[in-house]
Amino acid sequence: MNLAPPAHSRRATLKQVAQEACASKTSVSRYFGGAREQLSLDLQKRIARAASRLNYRPNLMARSLKGGRTGLIGMLVADIRNPFSVAVMHGIEQAAREQGFSLMICNTDNDSRLEQAHIAQLISYGIEGLVVNASGRVSQELAELASTGLPMVLLDRQLPGVEADMVGLDNDATIDMAIAHLIETGYRDILYLSEPVNHASSRQERLSRLTYQLTAQESTINGKTFMLSMSAGLTSLVPVVEQFISTASRPAILCGNGNMTLMAARCLKQLKLNTGSIGLLGIDELEWCSLLTPGITTLAQPTEEIGRRAFACLLERNREAYVGQSRHIRYHPTLIKRGSTSCPDPHAI
Amino acid sequence: MNLAPPAHSRRATLKQVAQEACASKTSVSRYFGGAREQLSLDLQKRIARAASRLNYRPNLMARSLKGGRTGLIGMLVADIRNPFSVAVMHGIEQAAREQGFSLMICNTDNDSRLEQAHIAQLISYGIEGLVVNASGRVSQELAELASTGLPMVLLDRQLPGVEADMVGLDNDATIDMAIAHLIETGYRDILYLSEPVNHASSRQERLSRLTYQLTAQESTINGKTFMLSMSAGLTSLVPVVEQFISTASRPAILCGNGNMTLMAARCLKQLKLNTGSIGLLGIDELEWCSLLTPGITTLAQPTEEIGRRAFACLLERNREAYVGQSRHIRYHPTLIKRGSTSCPDPHAI
DNA sequence: CTGAAAGCGCTTACAG
C-alpha cells in the first residue's frame, strides 16, 4: 500500500527555489506569502526567475500546518442531485472563491452514518468553516462540533441548542403568500403536500403556518395535508388526490418543496387531470415548471443569494471570533405566476 | 489579516495524546496509521483512552506532508448546475469514498481563467488525481499537468496529445441509435441541434457521425444541422424551426444534449406545435422528460457508471504508475421510448 | 532589507 511518492508529486519546494535564487527560505516564503514589497527589487527578480524556472507552487498543506489557516470551507449536502442544493452551493462557491477560500463538498445521500464520516474527514483537513444542508435528523456529532467554536451555518433548518447561524426561507411569509395567491385566483380547497417533517425545521414551520392559516381563514378555505415520503412514491399519492378531488369544489394542490411538485405533476398527469382546473402551486422553482402546459406557478427561493449569505456568515464568525447569538436570516420567495393557478374548475363555480 | 488560530483549531495533537497515554509519538502514530496490531494490548488500550479523552483526530494535512499521500481527488466541473455533470459527480464520489478518497469539486462556470485558478489551487493541495469535465477549450495548463504524470481522466471529451484516460459516450453508436429509431418510427426529415462544437470532441464526434449517416442514408432521410449557443437563446432557434417545419414532410428534431432538448421543448411550446407530430429525441435523460405531454424520448447516458469508471481509471494510474496508452472508454446509451417519437405528422403521410 | 533557527503535526527509518 505504501508506495514511493509518484512522479507528479516531485513538485519543486521552497527550499529548491531558495537555492536556485541564492536566497534564504525566509525570503522566498515572504515573496509568496504576501510580503513581497519588503524585498529588494533584485531579490524579487531572482526569486521570480527561479520559481518560474522550477515551476514552483507553494504547498498549501504545508503552509496551513504552520500558519493555522487552511483556506478550506466544508459543505455537507444531503442530496447533491437536488437542484435547490446545487444552486445554493453555487452561490457559496462564488462567494468563497472571491475571498480566496476553497469548498470541499461532501454528499451525505441522506445517510447519517455517511454524515458522521464526512464530518470527521472535514475536521481532519482543518476546515475553517462548515455549511450544513443536513439530512433529516442532525447528528449529535454536529452539535458537538459547533460547540468547539467552528464557524457553522445551517441551510434551511435550525438545530435547537446549537451555536450556528441559519440561512433560509421565511417559511411563514412563504405559506402566507401561497395561500393569498390561491385565494386570490379563486381556489378554495387546498391539499398541502409535504415530505415527512422528521426533524427538518423548515418543513415543520411550513406545516405549522399552513395549519394556522387554515384555521384563521376557515370561513374562506378548506384544507388537508398529506405527508408523502419519496420512497412511498406515486402509488400512495394517487388515491389521496383522487379522494381530494372528488370532494372539493375548487381544488388546488400546494407543494412544500420541489420533490413534491414533481410528484404532484406526475400524479395529475397519470390521472389525466387538467392542471389549472386543479390548481397547482409549488415552493421552489424548477427548470421544467415553465415547460409544462400550462406552466406551474412557483414560489422561487433566492438560491444564489442564500448561498452567498451563508458564506458571509461563516466569514464573519471566522474573522471576528463572532460570539453573539446565533442569527436566523430569512428570505422571502418570489411568486412566479403561471397557468397552473389561473382558473379554478369552471364546473364547480 | 493574520489572526491567532481560532478556538476551534485547538484540536488535540498526537503529541498530547502520547503524553496523556505515557507513550511515544511513534506508538500513537502507529496506532492511528494502521499498524495497530504491532502494539501490545496494554499500549493500545492506553492510547485509545487518551485519544478519546482528548477527542483526538489525526491532522490529515500533516500526515500527507510527511507521507506524500493526501487522499484527495480533484474534479473540475464546467457547470455544476448541469444535471448530467452532477450525476457523474455522484458516481465519482461514491467510488472515491469506498476507497477512502475525498473529492474536491471545483466549478469553472465555463470560464477558462477560473479553470486555471482552480488547477493551481488543486495542485497546491496535493491532489492525487484529477477528473476533468472541461469547458469548451481545454487550457494549456491542463496538458502540462498531465505530462507531469498526475493521474488524469477526461469526461466526455478527448484532448489530443494529452496522456489521460477518457470516459464517455460512444458517440457514433449513439447517433446511429438515434437515427435508426427515428427512421423506424417513421420520421424522414431531421433537424440536428448542437451547441457550438468548439473544441469539444464529443460534440464534434456526434456531428461528424450525423453528417456521415445523412449521406449514407440519403435515399431514406433528409437532414439539416443547426448550431445553437445557449447565449443566443430561443429567439435564434424559433425561425430555424419554423423554416424547417415548413419544408419537411415528416420532421423530427434530434438534440445533441440536454440543453438542446430544453431549448427545443421551449421552442415547440412557443410555436404551439404538436410534439410527436414533430418528432423530438434528446441525448441525455432529464427529470422532466417523462412529465411533458407526450413524454420526450431520450438516449440516457449511464451517468453513475461513467463516474465510477472515471475514478477507477484514476486509481489504476495512481496505484500502478500506469504508463500505457491513454484509454478511451465508451458507453452505449439506453433508449427510453416515449410519446415524442410515436407518430409522424399524419398530414404528411 | 535579509537570514538562521525553531516549530507546525505528523511519519518513518533506525536502533534497541
Added chain:
DNA sequence: CTGAAAGCGCTTACAG
C-alpha cells in the same frame, strides 16, 4: 514490542 530523532514544506519570531 517500543521509542528517539530526523525530516516533510512551510511560516514566523528574532536578530542583524
